[in-house]
Amino acid sequence: MVEQTSGSTVVRFSDVAYYMHDVPEVGHTIGAGQVREPCTVIEIGNTEMSPKMLCEIIARFGRSDDVWSKEFLRSVVIQSHGRLSSLQPNGKLHPAYRLYPDTSGSFIVATVPTRNPIQYKPLDAVAYGETYPSALTIAVPSRLHFTKTDEQPYAGFRVGIKDIIDLKGLRTGASSRSYTKLYGPREQNAAVVQKLLRLGFVVVGKLKTTQFADSEWATCDWIDYHAPFNPRADGYQGPSGSSAGSAAAIATYDWLDFTIGTDTLGSIRGPATVQGIFGMRSSIGALSFDGIVPYSDKFDTVGGFARDAEAFAKLSNALYGPVAGSGCKKKVTKILYPVDYWPVKHEESQAVFEKFIETRVNLEEVWQKTNPVQTNLCLSEYFEHVFEWVANPDQWTGFMKGFLEDYRTTFGKAAVVNPQLQFKRDYLPTVTKEQQNKGIELLNMFRSWWEKNVIPSADGSGCTDTIMRDKYRESAQNFTGIGFFFYNLSPYAGAPELIVPAGQTSYMSRLSECNEFLPAAIGITGSKGSDVALAELVNQLLGTENSVEAGPVAFKVVTDETE
Template identity: 35%
Template sequence: MRRARLTLSGLWLKYRYYVRRRATLPSWFPNPLPGTVVPAVVLHRGGDHTLSLDSVRDSFDRFLQTDDVFQKSFTKHSFLLVVPSPLIARPKDSEEQYRLRSYASCTTVESLDKRVPSDLAEYLESRSLTLCFLDELAVPEGPYFVADRQLHQAWRLYPDHLGAFSNTVIPDDTERFQSLQNSAFTGSEAAVAVPSRLYYKPTPWKPLSGRRIAIKDNMDLGGVVTGLGNRAYAELYGERSESAKLIQLLLEKGAVVVGKTKLSAFAGSEVPPTQCVDYFPPWNARGDGYQGPSGSSSGAASATGGYSWLDHSIGTDTTGSIRFPATSHGVWGLRSTWNSLPIEGVVPSCSAFDTFGLLGRTASSIGDLLAASGHRLAKNNATNSPWSKWPTRLLYPTEWLPVANDAQQRMIDAFLAALESYLGLKHQMVSLQEEWAQTGPKTLRHKTLLDIFKSAKLLNFYDNKHNFDKFRAEYQKKFEKSAYISPSHLKRWEEKVNKTQEERDRSLQEIEQFREWAQKTLFSTRGDGSSNTIMLVPHGRPGANYRDTEPSPASGPSTAPPALSAVFTVSAMGTPQLLIPSKCPKTGTLDSAGWPSTVLTGRYMFQVGNNERHSTASHLDPKL
C-alpha cells in the first residue's frame, strides 16, 4: 500500500493531504504524466449510468456541506468517476463497452455519449472534468487522487496548533498503525491525517463508522509507542504489539483513531510552566488561549475543545484525570463506572480507581461511545431505551454544597431547578457523613469521610509509585543510568509515599468497604440495573487559571478543598460522574429550558449572550 503526504504545486489546493492507495485503475485509463497527481471525485450511480446536471451539482453541494476534506477545487480540472452503487449489482461487460469518455478533449457537444444530457456535457467541458464509467471499481463516494494509474484516498492534514497530540497515526492493512508524526518530546507542530467523512456509512454493526477518535498516550495502540508523557518510558518499551482492548472494540465498531494525545507524565498532575519537563504541555483554546490545560488528560481535552474535525477523545480517570481537564477546557466529560469497561492495554496508575473517561462536545456523542462499547444507556422511552424509569432521588450533599462562590452557586441553583423540572422531583439534602455514621460498616463507622479521603490518597500515591518499580529497574539495567523523572513527580513519589505495604492493603480494604456501602445505600439499583439516584457534585473552581502562573503548594489532607475531597470520594465510590458544561444534564432538559447543549470549539464554549444562560463577556474584551 502506498502512503505519502501530498502537497500539490501552485494554487490548486489550499489544504495539504496524505494519500492512501485504495484501488488500481484499468489499463485503458489515461495515466497522468509521471510524477503528476490529478484530483478525482467518485460518484455512485445506478446501473444505467444516468447522470444529469442537477444530480452532479447536488452531489458536489452535498459533499461540500457534509465533509471537511472535500473542497471546491476537486470539482474542476479533475476526473469524475462514476462507479456502481454498492447496493446495485451490474452485469460484467467488455472493457471496450465502458471505455473512457473524455469530455475534456471533445470539441462538440454532438460527439458526446447520448446518455449524457447536453447541459451536463457543457458543464463538464467548462470545468475541464474528465468523465469515466468504471463498473468494476467498488469504492465509496468522495474525494480522491489519481497517480500512476492508482486511485488514492484523500486524507486531509490538519495542523495540531494546540500541541495536543503526542503522536499522530495512520492505519495499515493489518489492523495496526504507523506513526505519521511524533511531536511528544520535540514541541514541534504535528499534522493529523483525517479521512473524508464520505467514505463511511454507519450501520447497525458499525455504529461508529468514520468517527474520528483520539486516545490518551497511556493506552496501547498496535505498532505505536506508548509514551506515558515520559521520554525514558517511551525509550525502554518502544512500539506495542497490539491495541488496548477497548480501543480494539471501538475500531471494530468503525471508529478511526487519528492519534494519541499528551498527558501529564505517569498520568500524574504536572502543571505548567515549570512542572512539565519531558513534554510541552498542550494549549487551551478557551478565552485568551493562556488558561491552564489541567491534567492528566490534558491533550484529550485540548483537542476536544479546540478541533471541530475531531469527534471524540478517550482518556482515563483515576482521581480526576478526565474531570479536571473537562472543566478546564469546557467540554462534556464522563468518568465511567469503575470496572465497567475493559482496562487491559492501559498502563495502570492505581487499579482500584483507574477507569476510562470520555470527552465530547455533546452528551449524545458520549452516549454513542458507551452504546458501541456495550453499555446500556439510560435514555427516555422516546429514544428506545432499555431502561424504563428515571431516577427518583436527587441528592444534594451538604458536605460540598452550597459552594463559597456566589456566582458559581447561582449556576448550580439554575442547573438544579432545571433538573428538578425535567425529572419531576425535588432534591433531598443529605449529609454523607451522617449517613455513613448511621449505616456504614460497624467496623468503620468511627472513621470520618476525611479519613476515607486520606485512605484514598494513600492508596493512589502508593500504587502510582510502585506500579513503576519494574520500569525503573529495567531502565537502569538496560541503559546503566536512572530513568529521568520530573522533579514534581519525583517529589510526589518521595514525600507522599512513605507508607508500608500493610498500610496500603488496609487502605484498599477500607475503600472496598466504602464503595460497597455507597453503591448499596446511596446508589441502589433496580432489577433492570438502572440506578434510582442522582447526586449533585460541584467540580472545579471559578476564576481564571493561567498556565504562566506557578502552581500553589499542594494542600495536605487536613486542608484539602471541598472540590478535591469530592473528586477522591467519587473515585472511591466507583460511581460514574458526568461533567456538564451547561446548566442541565440532559439534552431534553436543555431543549425545554432553551439552553445550548452543543459545545463550540475555540475561544467560546457557547455563543456569547447577555443573560443567565450565556457568558456576559464582550467580544471586544482584550482579557478574553
C-alpha cells in the same frame, strides 16, 4: 503546489493543505494520468445521472464533509463505487486527508492507518509551518469514505486517544522521554482501542497526558513536553489533568468528534470541568484497562469526551455497550445535592448551578447516622488515607519500579522523570503492605456504605433512580492522594460520574485585559453500573441544546446588539 516529504505527498489549495495517503484504495484503478490530480468519484450504481442529481450530490458533499472542496471537481469520475481521492500517474486512487494544525498543542503524535486497518503509523507530513511553526499537523479522512453498517455503526467517527493507551504500530510515551525511548512500538492495541476500531472509529492521533497520568500543574511540572493549552477564556487557563490533551483537543477542534482518556482520581473530570465539555469517569471495571499504563486497578477507569450530550451518549454506547432492551426507561426520582460542598464561592457560578433540580443531602449527617463502625470521625477524617494507602503501592509495584529497573538495566543510568514523579520515586516505596490492606478494607467499607445509604447499585439493566451532582476544584502538588474531597466520592464508590457543561461566567483577565468567559460545569454521579443510562438520561434532558462551541467561548455570548 505539490511537495514531496518523506515519501508522502502534501497538496495545498489556497490556504488548505491535504495529505495523499501512500496506500491506494483496493480495486480502484482508472485511466492513468500524467500528474497527481484531485479527483471526486461519484457512485451511481445502476441509476441514470441527470445534471440536477449531480448538483444535489455535490451540494451534499459540501454540507457533510470538511475534507471535500470544489478543488476536487477538477476531475470527476462517475462509477459504481464512490470515493474522494487523489489520482496518481499509475491510475490508482489514493485517499485524501485534510491537514489541520494542532494549534493548542494537544497531540503528541498524529496517526494514519496502514494497510492493516487495526495498525497505525505516525503521519510523516507537515503543513502550515509558516503560520504555526511549532504545531503538529493532524490528518483527518473524508467522511464520504465511510458507510455505517450494523457491524460498524460508528464508521468514520474521528477519535484521539490519550498517550498512555497502546495503539498498534506506535510507541506509548506517557509524556516521558525516558519511557518513550525504553520501549518500542506496541505490537497490540489496548482493549478499548481494539473495540473502537471494530466499531469503525478512526484514530487521528495520540494526545498529551501528564507524566504517567499522575498529578501535575501546567506548565511548571511539565518538563519533558509542554502542556496543552486550554482554549477557553484568555487561552492561558490551566488544562487540568491528567487527560489534559484529550480535553483540550475536544474543546479546541470542531473537526474532532471524540477523545478518550482515563480517570483515576479526577483525570477526566478535572479537564472536562475547566474546559467546559462533557466527560465521564466510568464505573470501576466497566471497560478493560488492558494495554494502558496503570496507576491502580482499584481506581483506574476509561472514559471519553464530547461537545454535546447526544454525541456523548453515542460514545458511551460504543464504549460500554447499550443498556438492556431498548434502553433504560427507569425514571430518576431523586437528584441529590451535597450541601457539604455547596454553595461554591463564585456567586455567578452558583447561579448557573442552581438552575438544576435539587434534593439536598448532607453526606456527613448521613455518615454519622449510618456508618457501620459507629465512629465519631467525619468522612474526610475517616477516609483521608484511603487513596494514599491503596493506590500508591499499586503504582509502585505495578508500573514505576519495573520501569525504573528496566531503564537502568538497558541504559546503565537512572531514568529522568518530571518533578512529581521524582517525588513519587522516593515516596511510593514507603507505603507499607499493612497500610495498603487497611486502605482496601476502608475502601470496601465506603463502597458498601455508599450503595446502602446514598446511591444503590444499578439494577441488572443498568438503570438508576438516583443521581447526585457536585462541583470541582483542583488538587495540590507533591500529591500523595492523602485527604478526602468531593472528587473522591465517585472513585471511592466505584460509580460513574458525568461532567456536564452548565454555563459560563465572565471575569476580567489580567492577561488579555478584557472580559473573558470561564466554563461552569456540574458533576452528576450515578449508581455503579449505570454508565450508559446516565449518559442517556443527560441526553434526554439536553440533547444538542447544551452543545458547546470549540474555541475560547463554550457557549455563544448574546450581546445587547443581537438580542
